[in-house]
Amino acid sequence: MTSPKTAAKTAAKTEDPTSVVDDAAAAPRSARKIKADPYLSSEASLEAARAALEDIASAHDVGEYLGLDMIQERVGTLRFACLLPGYVGWSWAVTVARVPRGRHATVSETELLPGPDALLSPSWVPWVDRLRPGDLGPGDTLPRVLDDPRLDEGYTATGDKDADQLAIYELGLGRPRVLSAEGRAEAAQRWYEGAHGPTASEAIKAGGKCATCGFVVPLGGSLRLLFGICTNQWAARDGSVVSYDHGCGAHSETDVAKVASQWPPNQPMIDDSTIIPVDLTTP
Helix, strand or coil, rough: CCCCCHHHHCCCCCCCCCCCCCCHHHHHHHHHCCCCCCCCCHHHHHHHHHHCCCCCCCCHHHHEEEEEEEEEECEEEEEECCCCCCCHHHHHEEEECHHHCCCCCCEEEEEECCCCCCCCCCCCCHHHHHHCCCCCCCCCCCCCCCCCCCEEEEEECCCCCHHHHHHCCCCCCCCCEEEEHHHHHHHHHHHHCCCCCCHHHHHHCCCCHHCCCCEEECCCCHHHEEEEEECCCCCCCCCEEEEEECCCCCCCCCCCCCCCCCCCCCCCCCCCCCCCCCCCCCC
């Protein structure tokens, strides 16, 4: 039976909406700070944890006990120093738990975890993202990328299975895939900003631009507006794509400055470097 005093306090809290409720009691269990469980860090639990680590490591690779990290009520992780060579900053982790009102912990799992100062390998990057221009060697073959954004379908989609194999005339050769607008823009940006564009050292020092050079053959399609192919065997970019504002010293219309002769005009050239001996004894 509830006492009158208790009933009065309950009624006051119900009627007064401004009554203060204990934050710790009202907070969800997941938001409360979990207190350390002495049963999980007892000597018996530590011995059980070290015994479990012997299944994945040698006894001399397990160092001192570092502490207990609580995961939730009655569940925590015991940490031990790792003495393995090359694993500085790592620690052995043994997750232990106990049942409600139980005083003995059992081992759930064991693992080796890095600490904040541990030496870690670089983040895994798929090979397709690691590959760089120039990495492909003789005999190497790249796998086919089905969803490559740089390519578009080279056939018209008419709905007819046989007619779908008809190539668009402007694309030519009946290729199954052709360069997409994104692929053209990506290539043009790369060429223009690299050694084939106007910022290359040879282009900055050149006396003429490729746009006025007779050795440049324009590309086909939309790329012809910006780029051509160099055909001068004496040029550094012979056989390569060049932007029209690129340039080099092998320009078809540039010439070297005329150097005047060091000899005065209309004066005989006398070779005084050779001395002819004279026989003074001859009368």
